[in-house]
Amino acid sequence: MPQSYLTVASPVDVEIEVRRSRFLARLERVEDEAAARAVVEAARRAHWDARHHCSAFVLGPDAMTERSSDDGEPAGTAGAPMLEVLRGRGLSDVVCVVTRWFGGTLLGTGGLIRAYGDSVRAACDAAQVLERRLAQRFSLEVDHADAGRVEAALRSRGVHVDGTDYAARATLRLDAEPQERDELAALVAELTGGAGVLVDGPTHYRTHPR
Incomplete structure (x- = not known):
């Protein structure tokens, strides 16, 4: 692909x-x-x-x-x-x-x-020409009290946060290039004190302006 x-x-x-x-x-x-x-x-x-x-x-x-x-x-x-x-x-x-x-x-x-x-x-x-890059969707569950802080920190590090779903816990929807998974997992561990675990989702193409 x-x-x-x-x-x-x-x-x-x-x-x-x-x-x-x-x-x-x-x-x-x-x-x-x-x-x-x-x-x-x-x-x-x-x-x-x-x-x-x-x-x-x-x-x-x-x-x-x-x-x-x-x-x-x-x-x-x-x-x-x-x-x-x-x-x-x-x-x-x-x-x-x-x-x-x-x-x-x-x-x-x-x-x-x-x-x-x-x-x-x-x-x-x-x-206008656009580039579409392969990305993988990840989900990350955190407590409601931590969701805003973690989301802001991820965005500040250049991570694409597609949104957050709120249920019993908050679930952040993240996109990253597949080869960046380990780096993203390490960042999540740092921001959540090791409590947050990335869940792998499907790959798709995201649009980027050129």
Whole structure:
């Protein structure tokens, strides 16, 4: 499982013009293939008057799922160069759909490849890129009287505290990188006089701005 990967914060739309043909690129973060295809279909509905809605998407922390479509353009002139740009930027969990309105002048194979690639590059340049890092969730039970002090001390040491649940005792929800577990356990022992014990939870990816 990769330690981190890159994605985008929010959808962006960028338009370029090449020899009177308009290329509108929409780049959006998605969770799965169904969501990626839904973005493509939404562009198709919104811009029904356009001739082509070419697309590419990359999914998963390890970029295991990749798809692209030329949507009627000559084979290899749209989807493949779009996908190549996403790969080159190291982005995953993203879909890009480029809608083209034909301007009356044929661009040729090389012109199409450049235009579709440039459209995706422009969208990537406009997007805010985020890093998602592998983290592990831990829980820590403490007495109610100690919860505020322990939480403040953990935060001051740079530990991410996702929140605290209050029941018979207070349970702090902590996130740390898996390789930091021993260091976190030692810190917890120091702050609780050895009474606090970390309970391991599942791994997940947390988002960090770049």
